[in-house]
Amino acid sequence: MxxxxxxxxxxxxxxxxxxxxxxxxxRAVPRGQVAGYGEIARRAGLPGxxxxxxxxxxxxxxxxxxWHRVLRSDGRIAFPEGSRGWREQCARLRAExxxxxxxxxxxxxAAATLDERLWRMD
DNA sequence: GAAATGACCAAGA
DNA sequence: GTCTTGGCCATTT
Numbered sequence: 001m002x003x004x005x006x007x008x009x010x011x012x013x014x015x016x017x018x019x020x021x022x023x024x025x026x027r028a029v030p031r032g033q034v035a036g037y038g039e040i041a042r043r044a045g046l047p048g049x050x051x052x053x054x055x056x057x058x059x060x061x062x063x064x065x066x067w068h069r070v071l072r073s074d075g076r077i078a079f080p081e082g083s084r085g086w087r088e089q090c091a092r093l094r095a096e097x098x099x100x101x102x103x104x105x106x107x108x109x110a111a112a113t114l115d116e117r118l119w120r121m122d
Numbered sequence: 123g124a125a126a127t128g129a130c131c132a133a134g135a
Numbered sequence: 136g137t138c139t140t141g142g143c144c145a146t147t148t
Contacts, residue, residue, distance in 0.1 A: 050130045078129035
Protein backbone atom coordinates (compact mmCIF):
# COMPACT_ATOMS: atom_id res chain seq x y z
CA MET A 1 0.00 0.00 0.00
CA UNK A 2 1.29 3.16 -0.89
CA UNK A 3 2.39 5.37 1.75
CA UNK A 4 -0.42 7.72 2.22
CA UNK A 5 1.89 10.13 3.84
CA UNK A 6 4.93 11.78 2.76
CA UNK A 7 8.22 10.13 2.85
CA UNK A 8 8.23 9.86 6.59
CA UNK A 9 7.57 6.22 7.36
CA UNK A 10 4.93 6.71 9.93
CA UNK A 11 3.27 9.61 8.31
CA UNK A 12 0.08 8.12 9.62
CA UNK A 13 0.59 8.31 13.37
CA UNK A 14 -2.50 6.38 14.19
CA UNK A 15 -4.69 9.04 12.84
CA UNK A 16 -7.38 7.75 10.59
CA UNK A 17 -6.49 4.13 10.15
CA UNK A 18 -6.84 3.18 13.78
CA UNK A 19 -9.62 5.61 14.45
CA UNK A 20 -11.58 4.25 11.55
CA UNK A 21 -11.11 0.73 12.80
CA UNK A 22 -12.27 1.65 16.26
CA UNK A 23 -15.38 3.32 14.96
CA UNK A 24 -16.01 0.32 12.78
CA UNK A 25 -15.69 -2.05 15.72
CA UNK A 26 -18.13 0.01 17.74
CA ARG A 27 -20.59 0.02 14.90
CA ALA A 28 -20.29 -3.74 14.81
CA VAL A 29 -21.92 -4.03 18.20
CA PRO A 30 -25.50 -5.22 17.77
CA ARG A 31 -28.39 -3.43 19.35
CA GLY A 32 -29.14 -4.58 22.87
CA GLN A 33 -25.56 -5.67 23.43
CA VAL A 34 -22.66 -3.96 25.10
CA ALA A 35 -18.90 -4.12 24.82
CA GLY A 36 -15.95 -2.89 26.83
CA TYR A 37 -13.25 -0.48 25.72
CA GLY A 38 -10.69 -3.22 25.87
CA GLU A 39 -12.81 -5.45 23.70
CA ILE A 40 -13.33 -2.73 21.15
CA ALA A 41 -9.66 -1.91 21.09
CA ARG A 42 -8.74 -5.53 20.68
CA ARG A 43 -11.26 -5.99 17.90
CA ALA A 44 -9.86 -2.89 16.22
CA GLY A 45 -6.43 -4.45 16.23
CA LEU A 46 -5.13 -2.27 19.03
CA PRO A 47 -4.75 -4.41 22.13
CA GLY A 48 -4.08 -2.35 25.20
CA UNK A 49 -5.13 0.88 23.63
CA UNK A 50 -8.47 1.15 25.38
CA UNK A 51 -7.62 4.73 26.17
CA UNK A 52 -7.40 5.52 22.54
CA UNK A 53 -10.91 4.22 22.12
CA UNK A 54 -12.07 6.55 24.84
CA UNK A 55 -10.44 9.49 23.14
CA UNK A 56 -11.96 8.61 19.82
CA UNK A 57 -15.39 8.45 21.39
CA UNK A 58 -14.87 11.76 23.06
CA UNK A 59 -13.97 13.33 19.76
CA UNK A 60 -16.51 11.59 17.60
CA UNK A 61 -19.33 13.57 16.09
CA UNK A 62 -21.24 10.74 14.57
CA UNK A 63 -24.77 10.56 15.93
CA UNK A 64 -25.18 7.20 14.28
CA UNK A 65 -22.36 5.77 16.32
CA UNK A 66 -23.65 3.55 19.13
CA TRP A 67 -21.24 4.99 21.64
CA HIS A 68 -23.71 4.21 24.39
CA ARG A 69 -22.99 0.53 23.89
CA VAL A 70 -19.42 1.00 25.04
CA LEU A 71 -18.85 0.51 28.76
CA ARG A 72 -15.95 -0.09 31.11
CA SER A 73 -14.75 -3.57 31.77
CA ASP A 74 -16.66 -3.62 35.03
CA GLY A 75 -19.87 -3.12 33.14
CA ARG A 76 -20.16 0.38 34.47
CA ILE A 77 -20.77 3.57 32.57
CA ALA A 78 -17.60 5.52 31.98
CA PHE A 79 -19.17 8.88 32.70
CA PRO A 80 -19.50 10.40 36.13
CA GLU A 81 -22.88 9.68 37.61
CA GLY A 82 -25.34 12.47 37.13
CA SER A 83 -23.49 13.80 34.16
CA ARG A 84 -25.25 14.42 30.90
CA GLY A 85 -23.59 11.63 28.99
CA TRP A 86 -24.19 9.32 31.90
CA ARG A 87 -27.93 9.79 31.79
CA GLU A 88 -27.98 9.72 28.05
CA GLN A 89 -26.16 6.43 27.89
CA CYS A 90 -28.25 4.94 30.63
CA ALA A 91 -31.50 5.87 28.94
CA ARG A 92 -30.34 4.70 25.56
CA LEU A 93 -29.21 1.34 26.86
CA ARG A 94 -32.49 0.84 28.63
CA ALA A 95 -34.32 1.69 25.44
CA GLU A 96 -32.45 -1.11 23.76
CA UNK A 97 -33.45 -3.65 26.32
CA UNK A 98 -30.24 -3.58 28.37
CA UNK A 99 -30.77 -3.91 32.08
CA UNK A 100 -29.25 -0.90 33.77
CA UNK A 101 -29.17 -0.56 37.54
CA UNK A 102 -28.06 2.70 39.04
CA UNK A 103 -25.35 3.27 36.50
CA UNK A 104 -24.31 -0.35 36.43
CA UNK A 105 -25.15 -2.59 33.55
CA UNK A 106 -26.33 -6.07 34.28
CA UNK A 107 -25.10 -7.91 31.30
CA UNK A 108 -21.48 -8.70 31.78
CA UNK A 109 -22.41 -12.11 30.57
CA ALA A 110 -23.80 -10.41 27.54
CA ALA A 111 -20.43 -8.90 26.80
CA ALA A 112 -18.73 -12.24 27.23
CA THR A 113 -21.37 -13.85 25.10
CA LEU A 114 -20.79 -11.19 22.54
CA ASP A 115 -17.22 -12.26 22.22
CA GLU A 116 -18.31 -15.75 21.39
CA ARG A 117 -21.30 -14.75 19.39
CA LEU A 118 -20.08 -11.95 17.25
CA TRP A 119 -16.36 -12.03 16.92
CA ARG A 120 -15.67 -15.67 17.40
CA MET A 121 -12.75 -16.45 15.18
CA ASP A 122 -13.04 -20.02 14.22
C1' DG B 123 11.16 18.17 25.32
C1' DA B 124 8.82 17.17 29.93
C1' DA B 125 4.62 17.23 32.80
C1' DA B 126 -0.20 16.82 33.06
C1' DT B 127 -4.60 14.91 31.48
C1' DG B 128 -7.96 11.44 29.98
C1' DA B 129 -15.50 8.34 28.37
C1' DC B 130 -9.19 2.89 30.49
C1' DC B 131 -7.48 -2.10 32.43
C1' DA B 132 -5.76 -5.62 35.42
C1' DA B 133 -4.25 -7.03 39.78
C1' DG B 134 -3.78 -6.59 44.76
C1' DA B 135 -5.37 -5.00 49.52
C1' DG C 136 -18.30 -5.08 47.19
C1' DT C 137 -14.79 -0.70 47.18
C1' DC C 138 -10.17 1.67 46.90
C1' DT C 139 -5.19 1.94 45.40
C1' DT C 140 -1.09 1.11 42.34
C1' DG C 141 1.20 0.61 38.11
C1' DG C 142 0.91 0.59 33.29
C1' DC C 143 -0.72 1.69 28.72
C1' DC C 144 -0.88 5.46 24.79
C1' DA C 145 -2.05 9.99 22.47
C1' DT C 146 -3.01 14.82 22.89
C1' DT C 147 -2.42 19.24 25.20
C1' DT C 148 -0.10 22.73 28.01
